[in-house]
Amino acid sequence: MAAATTPLNVPEGRRARGRLQLLLILLVVLGPMVLATCMYKLNFWVPDGRSYHGEMIGTGQGRADIGIDGQDQRWQLLVSAPEACAADCQQLVYLARQIQIGLGRDASRASHALAAAQPLDADYQALLAREYPQLQHYGLDAQRYRQGVSAPGPQLWIVDPHGNLVLRYDTKANGKQVLDDLRHLLKLSNIG
Known part of the structure; x- marks a missing residue:
């Protein structure tokens, strides 16, 4: 018979810190993409300067x-x-x-x-x-x-x-x- 796995007994403080780290990682990875998409679609915060003349x-x-x-x-x-x-x-x-x-x-x-x-x-x-x-x-x-x-x-x-x-x-x-x-x-x- 297979042994039953028991949940890890992780203190609540460490779990909260792990969740916070996961959210920060997702924010760093997905944040710039979401911001760029919003800037493009909603046409805000777009620089007025340009480097071309035509x-x-x-x-x-x-x-x-x-x-x-x-x-x-x-x-x-x-x-x-x-x-x-x-x-x-x-x-x-x-x-x-x-x-x-x-x-x-x-x-x-x-x-x-x-x-x-x-x-x-x-x-x-x-x-x-x-x-x-x-x-x-x-x-x-x-x-x-x-x-x-x-x-x-x-x-x-x-x-x-x-x-x-x-x-x-x-x-x-x-x-x-x-x-x-x-x-x-x-x-x-x-x-x-």
Whole structure:
């Protein structure tokens, strides 16, 4: 016959201390997760400061969601032109190339591209072929673009290697700030 086990005769003070230790351990482990979830869901105690200069795209949109067909397995500086690529669009294309060059040793991790809804002017097309040989060209569906983007006119986008839109800049973009943002993303990223 099996011997019956008797409960441990633990004094009540030690039991209370053991329970307190268990509660403290659970609080240390689960407390930060509960606090972070509450901060996210209820949007409280969130810092106002930010370390980026463009408009963060936090909706999970990709290139295809705004009517741009194209792929690249690197970080990308993408200029979108829903109308004809006029002077402000051309300035953004120039800025995108300069930013890629400014990356220095990380320049191979990024590319620059132009997505235009209308065919480019023949003179500008020749200039791009001559001066911007690495510039990628994509088509842009203007109707889907207008549905997915609230800001009018040409835009400069930073796109991650999976095709997700990360940051957006308008035609008044400061090249140094965009370069700083892209360097920061490349530093934090293991992809691309």
